[in-house]
Amino acid sequence: MRTHMVTLPDVTGLDVEDAKQALRSRARSHRSRRPAFEREQLGEKWVNTALDFVGAAEVVACYVSVKDEPPTGPLCEALAQSGRKVLLPKLGPGLAREWAWYAGLDDLRVGAPGRPPEPSGDAVSADILVDVDALVIPALLLDHDGHRVGQGGGWYDRVLKQISPSTRVGAMVYPEEYVDTQLPQDEMDRLVPFVILPDRWGVTKAGER
Numbered sequence: 001m002r003t004h005m006v007t008l009p010d011v012t013g014l015d016v017e018d019a020k021q022a023l024r025s026r027a028r029s030h031r032s033r034r035p036a037f038e039r040e041q042l043g044e045k046w047v048n049t050a051l052d053f054v055g056a057a058e059v060v061a062c063y064v065s066v067k068d069e070p071p072t073g074p075l076c077e078a079l080a081q082s083g084r085k086v087l088l089p090k091l092g093p094g095l096a097r098e099w100a101w102y103a104g105l106d107d108l109r110v111g112a113p114g115r116p117p118e119p120s121g122d123a124v125s126a127d128i129l130v131d132v133d134a135l136v137i138p139a140l141l142l143d144h145d146g147h148r149v150g151q152g153g154g155w156y157d158r159v160l161k162q163i164s165p166s167t168r169v170g171a172m173v174y175p176e177e178y179v180d181t182q183l184p185q186d187e188m189d190r191l192v193p194f195v196i197l198p199d200r201w202g203v204t205k206a207g208e209r
Helices: 016-032 036-054 073-081 126-131 155-162
Strands: 059-061 085-091 097-101 134-138 141-143 168-172 194-196 201-203
Touching (some): 036 134, 036 168, 036 194, 073 085, 097 126, 126 155
Parallel strands (some): 059 134, 134 168, 168 194
Antiparallel strands (some): 085 097, 194 201
16 A cells, blocks of 8 residues: 655745645645545554543444444444444534434435435434544544644534543544644644554644643
C-alpha cells in the first residue's frame, strides 16, 4: 500500500473559521485521491484496531461513514456481532440531533438529503450519551495535542459535552491526517484524548492529562 502525504496550507494570519475551512478543503481534496480499494482494505484493518480500542465497552457510539471517510461499515457490523450495543447518529423530530440503535447494514436508510444513512428505528434522545462507554468519532484532521478539525457541522463538539467523563473517545483518521502541526481551535471545540489509526490506536496529549 503506497504512502500518502498531505501538505497542509499555511493558515497563519487567518481567523479560526477561515483557517479551518482552508484545512478542510485541503484534507477533503487529499482524501478524494485515495483509491476505493485502498479505503476498503484499510476499513478491514481498522476493525481489529477499533475493537481493541473500545475494549470491554458494552455500549459504543459510532458513525456511518460516507464518501472518502475512513470506512465504518465493517466496524459497526463487528461491534454488533461481538454483542455490543451500537448507537449511530439520527435526525429526530424537527431535525433534532439524536441517535438510534444499529440493526445491521441493510437497515440503514437515508433520512434527509445530504445526511449519512441512519438506522430505521426510532430516534433516541441525546440523553442516552451518558450511558455510552466508548465513542468513535470522525475527523478530517487531528493533531498530537488532541485538537480536531471536523466537517464543520458542530455535531461532535456538542456530543463531547454530553457524554460521561468516563467515556473513552477516539477519532478515526488516516495516518497522514494525524499531524504535528497545531490545528486552529475556538471556544466550541473539545479535545480528543485518543486517535484510532488503521493499524494502531494511541493517546494524544489531551489524553495524558
